[in-house]
Amino acid sequence: MNKASISCFPLSGTTPLFLDKNENPFSLPPSPREELRQILCQAPLNRYPEGRSSLLRAKLADYVKTDESQIIIGNGGDEILYLLFLALIDQSGPILTLEPTFSEYSHLSRIFRRERRCVPIELDDNGFNLNEEAFIDAIALFSPAMILLDCPNNPTGIRLSSSFLRRVIELAPCLVIVDEAYVEFSGNSIIDLFREKRWPSNLIVLRTLSKAWGLAGLRLGYAVADSDLVSDLDSIRPPYNINALSQEAAQIVLGYREWMESRVFSLRYIRDHFIQEINRLDGWEAYESEANYVMVTSPWDKTKMETLLTAENIHVRFIEMPGRKETFLRVSIGKEEEMRRFLSLLEDQEEVPSFKEMPGA
Numbered sequence: 001m002n003k004a005s006i007s008c009f010p011l012s013g014t015t016p017l018f019l020d021k022n023e024n025p026f027s028l029p030p031s032p033r034e035e036l037r038q039i040l041c042q043a044p045l046n047r048y049p050e051g052r053s054s055l056l057r058a059k060l061a062d063y064v065k066t067d068e069s070q071i072i073i074g075n076g077g078d079e080i081l082y083l084l085f086l087a088l089i090d091q092s093g094p095i096l097t098l099e100p101t102f103s104e105y106s107h108l109s110r111i112f113r114r115e116r117r118c119v120p121i122e123l124d125d126n127g128f129n130l131n132e133e134a135f136i137d138a139i140a141l142f143s144p145a146m147i148l149l150d151c152p153n154n155p156t157g158i159r160l161s162s163s164f165l166r167r168v169i170e171l172a173p174c175l176v177i178v179d180e181a182y183v184e185f186s187g188n189s190i191i192d193l194f195r196e197k198r199w200p201s202n203l204i205v206l207r208t209l210s211k212a213w214g215l216a217g218l219r220l221g222y223a224v225a226d227s228d229l230v231s232d233l234d235s236i237r238p239p240y241n242i243n244a245l246s247q248e249a250a251q252i253v254l255g256y257r258e259w260m261e262s263r264v265f266s267l268r269y270i271r272d273h274f275i276q277e278i279n280r281l282d283g284w285e286a287y288e289s290e291a292n293y294v295m296v297t298s299p300w301d302k303t304k305m306e307t308l309l310t311a312e313n314i315h316v317r318f319i320e321m322p323g324r325k326e327t328f329l330r331v332s333i334g335k336e337e338e339m340r341r342f343l344s345l346l347e348d349q350e351e352v353p354s355f356k357e358m359p360g361a
C-alpha cells in the first residue's frame with residue numbers, strides 16, 4: 001500500500017532526468033553568466049593559457065585558507081587521481097580503499113595494473129558504517145602503495161570520522177588521498193585539522209568544482225598537499241592542462257560563494273525531504289547521506305527497476321553492495337520538481353494493480 005504523500009505532480013513525459021552523476025542541478029545565476037559571456041568574447045584564444053594557473057590557484061588557496069604552494073589544479077579531480085597513479089608507477093603494493101567507493105579508483109587500478117584491496121562498508125540497522133579497526137588492520141596487512149578514502153563516501157554518503165582519518169594518516173606507510181569531492185555538503189574538512197599545524201607529508205586532499213560549485217562541465221579539480229608533493233605532481237602534469245576559459249570562468253564563479261552556499265543549503269533540504277518520502281513507501285528504504293546523493297534499496301529486482309526507469313527516461317546509478325542481494329540505487333539530488341517526478345513514478349507503481357491482480361483479469 002502506498003504511504004507517500006506526493007502524488008499531484010504530473011510526470012513530464014520522456015524529458016530525460018539525470019540523477020546518475022551527482023551533478024548540481026542548478027545553473028549559474030545571470031550575473032556570473034554575463035561575466036562569463038564577456039570573458040568568452042575577450043579571451044586571447046590564440047595564446048596558450050598560463051601554464052601554472054597561478055591566479056586560479058591563488059583564489060583556491062584563499063577559499064581553503066592555505067598557501068598557494070600547496071595547491072595543484074587538474075582537469076577535473078579525475079586528472080589528479082590519474083597523476084597520482086602515474087606518480088606511483090615504480091612502486092609496488094596495492095591500493096587500499098573501501099567497497100563500495102568512487103568507481104574511478106577501480107578503473108584507474110585496472111589501467112595501471114595495480115592490485116586493489118578493499119575494506120567493505122557494512123549495512124546494518126543503523127545504516128552504512130565502516131569497521132575502522134578492520135581498515136587499520138588492513139594497512140599493516142597489505143602494506144599499500146596508496147590509500148584512497150572518499151569522505152563523504154560515494155555512493156553510501158557516509159562521512160569518515162576525523163579521528164579515524166588522523167589515525168590512518170599517522171599509520172600509513174604511503175600516500176593517503178582523502179577525496180573530499182562532496183565536502184561542501186557535509187562540512188568538516190580534514191584540511192581544518194592541519195591548517196594551524198604541520199601538514200603531513202603523506203596527505204593529499206582532493207577537491208572539485210564539479211559538485212557544490214556546479215561546474216562539472218568546466219573540468220576543474222584541485223588538491224591540497226605538502227608543497228614538495230605538489231612540485232612532484234606538477235612535474236608530471238601535462239603542460240597547459242587547464243584551458244584559458246576554464247581558468248577565467250572558475251575565478252569568476254569562486255567570487256559567488258554565497259550563491260554556492262545557498263544552493264548547497266537547498267540541496268540538503270531537498271535530500272532530507274526525499275529520504276523521508278522514500279521511507280514512507282512500502283518496501284523502499286533510503287539512508288542518511290552527507291552528500292548530494294542518496295542510497296536507496298528497492299523492493300524490486302534490478303531488471304524491473306531498469307525497465308521502469310528506462311521507459312520514463314530517468315537515469316540513476318545501480319550499485320553492487322558486497323554480500324547483499326537487494327537492488328541498490330544511488331539517486332543524485334536534483335531540483336524539488338525532479339525528485340517529485342521520481343517519487344511519483346514509484347507511487348504510481350504501487351497504486352496501479354498489475355494486470356494479473358485486476359478483478360476479472
Ligand code: PMP
Pocket residue numbers: 021022075076077078079102150154179181207208209210216219220221
Ligand atoms: N571524487 C569523487 C568521490 C567523485 O564522485 C568524483 C566525481 N564523480 C570525483 C572525485 C571527480 O570529480 P571531477 O573529475 O568532476 O572533478
